[in-house]
Amino acid sequence: MKVYKSNSVEETLEILKSAPKSKIISGGTDLIIELRNHNSDVDYLVDISSIEELKKIEKVNDEYIIGSAVPFSDILNFKFPDNLKGFVNALNQIGSPQIRNRGTIGGNLANASTSADSAPVLLALDAKVGISTGDFEKEVSMTDFYDFIGEGLYHGIITYIKFKEIPLNSYLSFEKLGYRKSLAISKLSISTNITLNENFEIEKIFVASGAIGKYPMREYEVESKIISQPLNENIIQLSIETMKEIISERLKGRSSLNYKLSAIEYVLRSCLEESIQYFKRC
Amino acid sequence: MINLKINVNNTDYEIEIDEEKRLIDLLRDELRLTGVKEGCSEGECGACSVILDGKLVNSCLIMAFQVNDSKVVTIEGLSEGDNINYIQKAFIEAGAVQCGYCTPGMILAAKAILDKNPNPSREEIRMGISGNLCRCTGYEKIVEAIELAGGYLNGTKTYRE
Numbered sequence: 001m002k003v004y005k006s007n008s009v010e011e012t013l014e015i016l017k018s019a020p021k022s023k024i025i026s027g028g029t030d031l032i033i034e035l036r037n038h039n040s041d042v043d044y045l046v047d048i049s050s051i052e053e054l055k056k057i058e059k060v061n062d063e064y065i066i067g068s069a070v071p072f073s074d075i076l077n078f079k080f081p082d083n084l085k086g087f088v089n090a091l092n093q094i095g096s097p098q099i100r101n102r103g104t105i106g107g108n109l110a111n112a113s114t115s116a117d118s119a120p121v122l123l124a125l126d127a128k129v130g131i132s133t134g135d136f137e138k139e140v141s142m143t144d145f146y147d148f149i150g151e152g153l154y155h156g157i158i159t160y161i162k163f164k165e166i167p168l169n170s171y172l173s174f175e176k177l178g179y180r181k182s183l184a185i186s187k188l189s190i191s192t193n194i195t196l197n198e199n200f201e202i203e204k205i206f207v208a209s210g211a212i213g214k215y216p217m218r219e220y221e222v223e224s225k226i227i228s229q230p231l232n233e234n235i236i237q238l239s240i241e242t243m244k245e246i247i248s249e250r251l252k253g254r255s256s257l258n259y260k261l262s263a264i265e266y267v268l269r270s271c272l273e274e275s276i277q278y279f280k281r282c
Numbered sequence: 283m284i285n286l287k288i289n290v291n292n293t294d295y296e297i298e299i300d301e302e303k304r305l306i307d308l309l310r311d312e313l314r315l316t317g318v319k320e321g322c323s324e325g326e327c328g329a330c331s332v333i334l335d336g337k338l339v340n341s342c343l344i345m346a347f348q349v350n351d352s353k354v355v356t357i358e359g360l361s362e363g364d365n366i367n368y369i370q371k372a373f374i375e376a377g378a379v380q381c382g383y384c385t386p387g388m389i390l391a392a393k394a395i396l397d398k399n400p401n402p403s404r405e406e407i408r409m410g411i412s413g414n415l416c417r418c419t420g421y422e423k424i425v426e427a428i429e430l431a432g433g434y435l436n437g438t439k440t441y442r443e
Contacts, residue, residue: 003284003301003347029343032304033324045301047348073337096413097394099325101337102344 005047009054009132009159012046016155017134019044024157026054026069027102029095030111054106054159062165068106068130068158072118073097075105083166083278086174086191086271090121093176106158112146112215119216120191121174123208127163131156146215169203170195171278175270176210177263187211187256188263190243192271194231196279201230207239212247212260221246231279236272240265286350290315291359299346306330306341308349309356317357317386321415328414331387332356338394340413357386360393369393371441372431373424380418388414392428400435402428 002019006012016022022044025031034040048054054069057078066075072091080088094100094108094117108118109129119142127142131149133156140148166172176189189210197203205227207219222242229235243264251257286297290313297312309315309332318341321329325340332341333355360367369392372378379385388411395402395410402410407428408421416424433439 001301003345005347005350025345025348027343028345028348029325029340032343032345035302036323045345045347047345049348095325096328097391097410098328098331098338098340098413099343101339 001043001045003045003047005050008051009048009157012048012051012157013132013134015044015046016157022046024048024110027071027099027104027107029099029103030107030113048157049104059165063162064165065160065162066105067160068110069104070106071102071104072100072108076100081165083168083171085274085278086172086193087121087125090117090174090176090189090191093117093178105161109145109161110149110158112149114213114215115187115189115211116216117174117176117189117210120189120208120210121172122161122163123216123218124172124191124193124206125163125166126193126206127161129158130160130162132159133157143218146217166193167195168282169197169279171275173271173274173278175267175274177267188260188267189216190264190267190271192268192275194272194275196231199230200279202227202235209243212264213250219243219246231272231276236269239272240268243268284347286346288349288351289353291355301347303346304342305332305334305339305344305346305349305354308346309341309354315356315358319383319386321383325413326415327384328387328391328411329384331390331414333390333394336397338391338413355390355393357389360389368434368441369396369428369431372434373427375442376423376427376430378419378423378427384414384416384418388416388424392424392431395428396432396435400432402432404429 021042023042025045025047026049048069054067056067057070058065072094076091105118108116123142128139129145131138172193174191177187191208193206195204205223207222209219210216222239225242226235226239244261247260283298284301286299288295309318319329321327323342325343330341331338335352369389391411391414407425
């Protein structure tokens with residue numbers, strides 16, 4: 001296997017094009033395990049962790065722009081407002097301090113894992129993902145991201161992830177269930193991004209899930225059922241019942257079905273109750 | 283083979299190493315720093331923890347070629363000659379070492395916590411060592427040791443000779 005520490009996106013893309021079995025490494029917290037288990041057929045490893053333009057995190061006007069090679073701990077050192085608490089919570093629950101010091105937001109998306117903890121919050125924030133290949137540069141909405149990359153991103157790299165700040169009458173939350181507190185791979189995760197109007201009714205809603213489908217995804221059916229409704233206990237119940245129907249259909253025949261049907265009740269309720277608490281404080 | 287420049291425990295090295303080797307292989311096999319332990323090889327146990335450019339990392343999950351021009355601190359880099367450092371003293375004092383396999387990683391996790399905040403809460407300590415498994419102590423004495431080390435550092439506790 002050949003290895004190379006790349007200095008620029010252009011250089012990286014040239015290598016990806018010329019070496020068909022090349023693979024990108026940054027944090028390496030998933031890939032090195034894959035390589036050692038011989039699950040990856042790689043003959044050229046290109047390290048992008050030193051490319052300065054991929055390591056920036058900044059707020060430009062009303063938008064947060066995060067380079068794909070920014071480790072989670074560096075993102076967590078950035079100051080986010082209270083109503084983006086779900087984003088901070090999601091990133092704080094990834095792996096362990098050691099993993100968060102190396103693992104990157106780009107890597108979390110690029111390997112298309114259904115359990116990727118940053119994905120539901122990015123879906124709920126309607127984030128955009130910048131992708132460069134040798135042939136084109138494209139900005140893909142998180143909603144289309146997994147269809148776009150399929151089983152994984154080959155011959156191209158994620159360059160940035162960006163999302164807009166949310167207004168004060170909006171709140172992003174995240175909850176996950178794993179087998180333990182640290183280093184837990186999500187067994188089920190939910191993120192909600194709710195905007196209320198002055199009558200305490202849901203003006204805008206994003207609901208996204210992780211680990212209950214092939215990829216993390218938006219839950220449009222729940223969104224459509226509770227939009228324009230007042231955010232209260234009845235709506236929490238309706239959301240949970242709707243998600244249970246979705247999970248029953250999606251995971252039909254799977255041994256994890258009953259576990260996830262119970263888990264969704266806690267996870268979704270936590271997100272919605274935390275949102276209510278925020279709106280009451282406002 | 284690739285050539286690598288690296289500073290480990292304040293010593294500069296120029297090493298030729300196999301492309302497929304990880305940082306842990308470089309430290310243990312090439313530099314004979316066997317205080318770095320290999321446990322799970324998957325980033326779950328933290329026994330291989332080292333401090334890379336100021337950050338606590340799992341050396342089993344980093345390729346050696348990635349650390350060119352970097353600075354690494356292992357457990358061997360904490361003591362000065364025959365004198366162990368204040369965290370190591372606190373671990374002994376609190377009885378936080380049993381079989382010892384997790385101890386080097388645990389002490390480096392403690393260093394990462396105390397470098398940031400010399401007076402961490404118990405919750406911050408528990409969060410800070412959450413990537414390090416110990417199957418002997420039940421963690422309580424390790425948390426006590428890190429509190430004690432914090433006391434040594436901020437002057438509220440003194441060593442028992």
